[in-house]
Amino acid sequence: MITGVNTVVVWVLDQDSAKTFFTEKLGLQARADVPFGEGVRWVTVGPENEPELQLSLMVPGAPVQDAEAAGQLRSLLAKGALVGCTFTVEDCHAAVEELSARGVAFLQEPHPKPWGISATFRDDSGTCHELLQPHQ
Incomplete structure (x- = not known):
């Protein structure tokens, strides 16, 4: 039986830039940044109050995709065609002002x-994310 979610992949064009965006602009915590094979890094961030949840900032390519699939995914990122995460906030208006x-x-x-008050933004790779203040 599934008991929760541990890791969610967010496709990015550049892990260093994405790590900066997600930590410095969105305020998430850096969790891991370690080599994960030849030329690949495991980079994760997550919300402070949810230590069991992490976003894996993954660059398209090996070992997950072949060259053709990675190119297609990079093209979708560049077009802003991918949808990412919904981040919950207590006050959507205040969060938008701060961010x-x-x-x-x-x-x-x-x-x-x-389902609540919503705002939409793109990360530095072009992926669209939502801020959501759920109804109480």
Whole structure:
């Protein structure tokens, strides 16, 4: 039986740049940055209050994809066609204000949805993420 989620992959174009974006702009904690085979690194970040959850910042390529698939994935990243994570926040309006001050560019300002108040932004690789203030 599944008991939780440990790791979620977020595809990125550059691990160093993504690590900086997710830690310095979004405020996540750096968790791991270790070699993981020839020319590959295992880079993870996560929210301070959820130590069991980590986002793996993965660059397309070996050992996960062949060269053709990696190229297709990089192309989708460059086009901004990928959807990433939904991050929960207590106050979506305040979070957008704080993250905007840190340089995060929002595609959609906070607005009501049936499941809460939502705002959308892209990370530095082009992946679209959501901030969500769930209904209480």
